[in-house]
Amino acid sequence: VSDSPGVRRIGQVVGLRPEKRAEYLRLHAEVWPEVEAALRRANIRNYTIFLHGDLLFAYFEHTGDDLDADLAAVAADPVTREWWTHTEPCQRRLTDGAGGPWTDLTEVWHLD
Amino acid sequence: VSDSPGVRRIGQVVGLRPEKRAEYLRLHAEVWPEVEAALRRANIRNYTIFLHGDLLFAYFEHTGDDLDADLAAVAADPVTREWWTHTEPCQRRLTDGAGGPWTDLTEVWHLD
Numbered sequence: 261v262s263d264s265p266g267v268r269r270i271g272q273v274v275g276l277r278p279e280k281r282a283e284y285l286r287l288h289a290e291v292w293p294e295v296e297a298a299l300r301r302a303n304i305r306n307y308t309i310f311l312h313g314d315l316l317f318a319y320f321e322h323t324g325d326d327l328d329a330d331l332a333a334v335a336a337d338p339v340t341r342e343w344w345t346h347t348e349p350c351q352r353r354l355t356d357g358a359g360g361p362w363t364d365l366t367e368v369w370h371l372d
Numbered sequence: 373v374s375d376s377p378g379v380r381r382i383g384q385v386v387g388l389r390p391e392k393r394a395e396y397l398r399l400h401a402e403v404w405p406e407v408e409a410a411l412r413r414a415n416i417r418n419y420t421i422f423l424h425g426d427l428l429f430a431y432f433e434h435t436g437d438d439l440d441a442d443l444a445a446v447a448a449d450p451v452t453r454e455w456w457t458h459t460e461p462c463q464r465r466l467t468d469g470a471g472g473p474w475t476d477l478t479e480v481w482h483l484d
Contacts, residue, residue, distance in 0.1 A: 271422035271429055288481040296483055306484065308431070310383035310477035317383055317477060319420070319431040365422035365429060369400040371408050372418065 268327060271365035272318040275352030276311070284350040285311075294339035302330035316351070318362065335360070380439060383477035384430040387464030388423070396428075396462040406451035414442035428463070430474065447472070 276284055288309065299307060303324030310317045324330050334340055344360075353361040388396055400421065411419060415436030422429045436442050446452055465473040 269420055271420065271431070273424050273427075273429065285480060291481060291483075299483060304483075308381050308383065308482045309480040311480050312385050312475070312477050315385075315427075316480065317385070317429045319383070320483075363424070365424050368397060368421040368423050368428065369403060370420045371403075371411060371416075371432075 266323060268322045269367065269370065270320050270322065272362040273354060273365060274316050274362045275354050276314050276316050277350055277352055278314055280350035287346055292339060292343055295343045298334050298337040298340045302334045378435060380434045381479065381482065382432050382434060384474040385466060385477060386428050386474045387466050388426050388428050389462055389464055390426055392462035399458055404451060404455055407455045410446050410449040410452045414446045
């Protein structure tokens with residue numbers, strides 16, 4: 261359950277390029293099974309992406325002990341890398357920083 | 373668990389008035405117990421609010437059979453109504469519409 265010890269909640273945001281909106285939605289209507297499998301292997305679950313205008317908001321939970329290592333494993337997965345060649349042109353990074361295009365959000369409050 | 377039948381995921385967004393940012397954060401560092409109790413009675417769980425600049429992004433799950441009725445019960449709770457007299461001046465509605473200041477988001481994709 262969501263209030264288990266060791267569960268970390270992550271919120272993220274990224275811009276959606278308006279001219280790529282239809283393509284992004286089409287891709288996410290049928291995410292490649294290997295991409296989903298790589299996320300599951302990385303102890304990621306309950307992952308939802310929402311749309312608000314030209315912004316995408318993501319929420320997911322990590323149940324492992326080493327989020328950085330798990331995310332690195334996702335980023336090393338060949339099928340995920342191929343998937344990202346389709347999704348990244350749809351996205352616009354909102355802040356400077358290392359890592360992928362998504363920006364991590366600050367948690368203000370949580371109720372289990 | 374999150375993939376139980378009958379669990380509905382809700383994503384929402386609202387603006388945060390920059391001059392009220394500190395007050396909003398202070399309020400949410402210690403949300404009134406009665407407010408949290410009213411949410412739990414309304415079958416709402418795993419509720420997180422994130423901050424991104426002048427936007428607040430909320431994620432929560434509803435496990436009951438009638439979300440509208442449960443939200444109406446929250447809105448009728450006297451302590452919650454008092455709480456909202458503190459929080460609503462901090463918020464800026466982003467879209468027209470009925471109901472509270474928060475705008476419901478469209479779900480693009482979900483992985484259990």
